[in-house]
Amino acid sequence: MNAHYEPGQQKLWTGRQTSAGIEPQYWYQHIRCANLMNLKDSKTPSFGLIGYACDAGVKRNFGRTGAKGGPDEVRKKLGKLPLHFDKDVVDFGNVNCLDADLESCQKAFSLVIANVIDKDVFPIGMGGGHDIAYAHYMGLRQALPKKRIGIINFDAHFDLRPVESQPNSGTPFNEILKEFENKGEAVDYFAIGIQKQSNTKQIFEIANRFNVNFVFNDVCDNSEENLFQLQTALKPIIRNNDYLYITIDLDGFSSAYASGVSAPSPFGFSPVFVYKVLEFLLKSGKMVSCDIAELNPKYDKDALTASLAAKLIDFIISNA
Numbered sequence: 001m002n003a004h005y006e007p008g009q010q011k012l013w014t015g016r017q018t019s020a021g022i023e024p025q026y027w028y029q030h031i032r033c034a035n036l037m038n039l040k041d042s043k044t045p046s047f048g049l050i051g052y053a054c055d056a057g058v059k060r061n062f063g064r065t066g067a068k069g070g071p072d073e074v075r076k077k078l079g080k081l082p083l084h085f086d087k088d089v090v091d092f093g094n095v096n097c098l099d100a101d102l103e104s105c106q107k108a109f110s111l112v113i114a115n116v117i118d119k120d121v122f123p124i125g126m127g128g129g130h131d132i133a134y135a136h137y138m139g140l141r142q143a144l145p146k147k148r149i150g151i152i153n154f155d156a157h158f159d160l161r162p163v164e165s166q167p168n169s170g171t172p173f174n175e176i177l178k179e180f181e182n183k184g185e186a187v188d189y190f191a192i193g194i195q196k197q198s199n200t201k202q203i204f205e206i207a208n209r210f211n212v213n214f215v216f217n218d219v220c221d222n223s224e225e226n227l228f229q230l231q232t233a234l235k236p237i238i239r240n241n242d243y244l245y246i247t248i249d250l251d252g253f254s255s256a257y258a259s260g261v262s263a264p265s266p267f268g269f270s271p272v273f274v275y276k277v278l279e280f281l282l283k284s285g286k287m288v289s290c291d292i293a294e295l296n297p298k299y300d301k302d303a304l305t306a307s308l309a310a311k312l313i314d315f316i317i318s319n320a
Helices: 056-060 067-079 102-118 132-143 172-181 201-209 224-239 271-283 301-319
Strands: 047-053 089-096 122-127 149-154 189-194 213-216 243-249 287-293
Touching: 047 067, 047 102, 056 102, 067 089, 067 122, 067 301, 089 102, 102 122, 102 132, 102 287, 122 132, 122 301, 132 149, 132 172, 132 243, 132 287, 149 172, 149 224, 149 271, 172 189, 189 224, 213 224, 224 271, 243 271, 271 301, 287 301
Parallel strands: 047 089, 047 122, 122 287, 149 189, 149 243, 189 213, 243 287
Antiparallel strands: none
16 A cells, blocks of 8 residues: 555645734645554544545546546645634545556555544545545445445446446446445445436446436436435435445536536536535434545636535535
8 A cells, every 4th residue: 555655745735825823714724734654643633635546447438537636636726715614634645546557546545545434534535536436435344344334426427337357437336236245235325416318228227236226417406396305315325324425426517517527518416406415414424434536637627626526525524
């Protein structure tokens, strides 16, 4: 893991200067950076940011590369956000992909997640391709082997593609569900925002075989009726699991909000919708970790997608 791991760097956190003598007003003035491999601080943080600087899985999936630069772009936007909470947040740095070796990067990220969970810290992953999901979930299961952990994915895609020659950014949930099925365990997986035109018939058949619950994008709006129906549909996965892992693929948003992704779409949900659903999930008290995937700075007009990712993280921490 050490070869892949790069500790947090304070130089990445910058923002507007404030008057001397007043308490921190911005994220960059509040966040601490640390080396997870040598953490001697007696003060355990509440939240830990971990970058997944990898787009090898996106390339294997024939997507637009560039997501490996996502984590540091999120940091740039987070640093400039006004601070409205007093929770302790630490930047633990990045797990980097070396020589396009996706599998080794995933193993390293899993170890980092397990390490963070063992320290009773809420990890927030920043991608990087959506293959972060396999790495993240396996790290959770390593740290919490006797707990049931359900998966809720905000996404236009199921990411249930079968692994043919190699895993990629489109295969993580197939890998997870199959791996635990082989161990005699069914993992609950709920996808929010699925777009029919973005998933093949084969993928829907795989979702059906694994009993995946999902809602289509066309009902992912802010109407009280649709939000109530979604909350009702989510109650079983909340009730039947000890913890919830939440993953947000930025390509689930309309390209009006998130152009800087591997697979942009004119359709998709809105930030306000995701805020409302996250608020509901946070109130359950079962969210154990989350990540934001697929930010691609190379195609991010005016850095709006990076800003969206940063504000999602800020919202989660503020409301947790």
